Amino acid sequence: MGAEVVIEGLSKSFGKQAIWRDVTLTLPPGEVSAMLGPSGTGKSVFLKSMIGLLKPDKGRCMINGVDIVTCSEHQLYEVRKLFGVLFQDGALFGSMNLYDNVAFPLREHTKKSETEVRRIVLEKLEMTGLNGADKKLPGEISGGMRKRAGLARALVLDPQIILVDEPDSGLDPVRTTYISQLFLDVNAQIDATFLIVTHNINLARTVPDNLGMLFRKELVMFGPREVLLTSEEPVVKQFLNGKMDGPIGMSEEKDSAQLAAERAMFEAGHHSGGVEDVSGVPPQMQPTPGVPTRMGAVRRKDRVMQILSGLPPEAQQSIIESLSPEEQQRYGVRPQRLAAAGHRSAPRNDGPVPNQHQGQLPDDQVAHIPHPGRAGNHRLRPQDPGSGGA
Numbered sequence: 001m002g003a004e005v006v007i008e009g010l011s012k013s014f015g016k017q018a019i020w021r022d023v024t025l026t027l028p029p030g031e032v033s034a035m036l037g038p039s040g041t042g043k044s045v046f047l048k049s050m051i052g053l054l055k056p057d058k059g060r061c062m063i064n065g066v067d068i069v070t071c072s073e074h075q076l077y078e079v080r081k082l083f084g085v086l087f088q089d090g091a092l093f094g095s096m097n098l099y100d101n102v103a104f105p106l107r108e109h110t111k112k113s114e115t116e117v118r119r120i121v122l123e124k125l126e127m128t129g130l131n132g133a134d135k136k137l138p139g140e141i142s143g144g145m146r147k148r149a150g151l152a153r154a155l156v157l158d159p160q161i162i163l164v165d166e167p168d169s170g171l172d173p174v175r176t177t178y179i180s181q182l183f184l185d186v187n188a189q190i191d192a193t194f195l196i197v198t199h200n201i202n203l204a205r206t207v208p209d210n211l212g213m214l215f216r217k218e219l220v221m222f223g224p225r226e227v228l229l230t231s232e233e234p235v236v237k238q239f240l241n242g243k244m245d246g247p248i249g250m251s252e253e254k255d256s257a258q259l260a261a262e263r264a265m266f267e268a269g270h271h272s273g274g275v276e277d278v279s280g281v282p283p284q285m286q287p288t289p290g291v292p293t294r295m296g297a298v299r300r301k302d303r304v305m306q307i308l309s310g311l312p313p314e315a316q317q318s319i320i321e322s323l324s325p326e327e328q329q330r331y332g333v334r335p336q337r338l339a340a341a342g343h344r345s346a347p348r349n350d351g352p353v354p355n356q357h358q359g360q361l362p363d364d365q366v367a368h369i370p371h372p373g374r375a376g377n378h379r380l381r382p383q384d385p386g387s388g389g390a
């Protein structure tokens, strides 16, 4: 099973420029998580901080009991072996063919024989759909193939955590879906913990188990996908819909004057972009038939049902509706439309909520997002969990 990553109060700045502060979240082992955020909000910096390529100013990032913010160089070297990283362009060596690119970490970091190296390289090339492409140079293949080769290389040291930086960059929507399918298939096969950084809304809505968003130097939210996808928070809705209407502006944020001027313009009929209203929780993509069951998804179901009563009502409903009738019976929950007809819809176990920040966003973990033109901070809050719903 993949490693759990526990991040507490992590902050990063470059000189006087704060990138993000006080980020707290847990990547559950073997689950697929994604981090959204407008350009420049520090998503890549976040990934680099997780593998110790950049040093956060404060906070903790615990992996298998080691805090990579304060650990020794030797410990960091060991922890890094747990990671596989897929960079935007695959980060392949242009002068090496795919075989040598994929073999590189094995030759560099292990004492495996060339026979063993060959077995592993061919296995990973097959796993990523690159059978027969081993002699090609990176310059001779498509962007999608380069990304798959980058993934094959990220897999050779049997990583427990896989970090993916903008997998859709340079890819058309169909190829983006194929690489998303590959992530889920690989996750099912090796049960590694995934964190994907992306702007791609299709991917964000259909691939991960958990979703988070960075904005205005804060983690706006992080938790089960249903929480963000049903959120009424303006910044989240605007981002999911790709419209100009909302707090995100050309260079990340708008001041109150610009916000008001643009609002008036859109109310007067100016097109705010986007073609349709993106809302709700679409079904999650599944591993390709024949690929093993995703154990991360199985564990996630139990985990989310344990924290269900602490989630916003809309998210609770979506989660309940995504369960089969048998699962609803097993967990003792029913969809709300049945509740309206007099049935019970809340989980029967209303005990303590473990690991609350995985969705409930309690007061001390809700991001404080300063809104321009308002006195004090506006707190992003889920709807009151007690105000209805499941």
Ligand SMILES: Nc1ncnc2c1ncn2[C@@H]1O[C@H](COP(=O)(O)OP(=O)(O)OP(=O)(O)O)[C@@H](O)[C@H]1O
Pocket: 014, 019, 037, 038, 039, 040, 041, 042, 043, 044, 045, 046
């Ligand atoms: N090594 C560095 N030194 C100084 N500033 C940096 C460094 N790396 C990143 N930054 C700054 O940190 C900010 C966040 O950059 P980052 O690339 O993480 O954003 P991002 O959210 O990944 O953006 P995009 O979605 O456009 O890739 C930017 O303002 C960038 O200029």
